Amino acid sequence: MSPPAPAQDAASRGARPTGAPPLGVYVHWPYCARICPYCDFNVVRDRGQPEQAALAQAIVRDLEAQAALTGPRRLVSVFLGGGTPSLMDPAWAAEIVDAARRLWPADGPVEVTLEANPTDAEAGRYAAFAQAGVQRLSLGVQALDDDALRLLGRNHDAAEARRAAEAAASAFPRLSIDLIYARPSQTPAAWAAELAQAVAWGAEHVSPYQLTIEPGTAFDRLVGRGRLVPPDQDLAAALYETTQETLEAAGFEAYEVSNHARGPAARSRHNLVYWRGQDYVGAGPGAHGRLTLGAPAAGGRAATYAEPKVADYIRAVERTGLGWRDREDLTPREAALERLLMGLRTVEGVGLDELAALPVDPARLTDLQALGLVAVADGRLTATMPGRAVLDRLTAELAA
Secondary structure, three states: OOOOOOOOOHHHOOOOOOOEEEEEEEEEOOOEEOOOOOOOOEEEEEEOOHHHHHHHHHHHHHHHHHHHHOOOOEEEEEEEEEEHHHHOHHHHHHHHHHHHHHHOOOOOOOEEEEEEEEOHHHHHEEEEEEEOOOOOOEEEEEEOOOHHHHHHHOOOOOHHHHHHHHHHHHHEEEEEEEEEEOOOOOOHHHHHHHHHHHHOOOOOOOEEOOOOOOOHHHHHHHOOOOOOOOOOOHHHHHHHHHHHHHHHHHHOOEEOEEEOOHHHHOOOHHHHHHHOEEEEEEEEOEEEEEEEOOHHHHHHEEEEOOOOOOOHHHHHHHHHHOOEEEEOOHHHHHHHHHHHHHHEEEEOOHHHHHHOOOOOOOOHHHHHHHHHEEEOOOOEEEOOHHHHHHHHHHHHHHHH
């Protein structure tokens, strides 16, 4: 479906957002110094392309066009992701953040997050990004073992990661560290030591992701040739349990399947936008969005997807103001299924009233409760810890 032209009357955009629905803004910066062999994101190699300045301006224009469609919203978060947005000029980050704040006024604090890789070169720019409005750094450490970092194709070593984490803890109020586990030859004891070290560096949020072999990646080809052997299911399960035990002992709560925070204030407000089914704007090449735009289907809930190639995205913005490649109005069942898939990832769960369009079979729900995989209380459905360990199968059962 072709994206519509933005509405011309946006006079209400600057109105105070009292009572307005919350909104998150995701900005995708696709450039990376190196393409990691496990990555299947929409990324390109950063070779200092002259188009980058034009892309930053196109993102601002895209945000302006989408604001004309959304009307008054209450901005709660801006997430600069990628790719590696810490490679961009901090002045461009400031322009993007300022635009989001101008277009969707907030009535409270706005969480502004920047994804970064822990190289010395990027760490040297943290102060400039903090001045641009970033308060939360999501640091892609991925491993604290040099052999593992080489396997993962990272362009930093463990010593650089430590220096970057220490610099980030000084420059930003909040630090989150991403780590990858279930790597070949990894042991639970070594993984527990890595987690403990990340916590010692000052991170109040840790996102441990199990290594997934995505189709079409370099790792996928290595597995196909027998040159890379991921851990078997039993070892992967043991590493998952080690994750929970180690971080819980350090005072972290697994408030989402792959996200642990030291207290509610340390949770990622932007990711909660996704998991709570709130609206978010997606801008930048290949960015996804979910917006309530007043269309008849599903109360107006629409999925948007931006042009994935940088040049196509810039041209689309020049042509229509929007960078969208597609907009799809979700059916009530599709919207409810998304709420189930996202909501069950969290300790908050999902309201049963939000699943009315599926609907969930009461008999199946009773069986899953008897198995100890889900719980129902106060009209909300949550996955238990055993249920979260088999979440894909659990959600498939509930949605059948």
